[in-house]
Amino acid sequence: MLGENHALIFDFPEYRDVIHHLKETxxxxxxxxxxxxxxxxxxxGLEVNAVPTTDENFVALKSRRVALKDELHKRLLNGHGG
Structure with missing residues (x-):
């Protein structure tokens, strides 16, 4: 869905308290x-405002977001940032 908010607290609501704690500590x-x-x-912003960009740039941005999300999820599963 275009323009969908993928904030960590929306994608991982069960980790809301852990996310907050790790951001602070x-x-x-x-x-x-x-x-x-x-x-x-x-x-x-690119999706909602239909900002022109190359497919390569858009795919690279989304790929980086997925990689970050995977790394953050691993850290959440550990219950600590490291």
């Missing part, structure tokens, strides 16, 4: 979460 997790959030915002 783990600098590496917080940095990855910030990059993920900014990238998701950029992708949604």
């Amino acid at each position: 783990d600098e590496a997790f917080a940095q990855l979460a910030k990059e993920y959030h900014e990238l998701d915002h950029k992708i949604r």
Whole structure:
């Protein structure tokens, strides 16, 4: 769905408290979460506003978002950022 918000708390609601805790206590997790959030915002902006971009750029942005999400999910499963 175009423009769908993929914020971590929406995609992983069962980890809401862990996400908040790690953002406050783990600098590496917080940095990855910030990059993920900014990238998701950029992708949604491109989709919703129909901003022209190349397919290669769009795929690269979405691929990076998936890689970040996978890394963040692994850290959430550990229950700590590392």
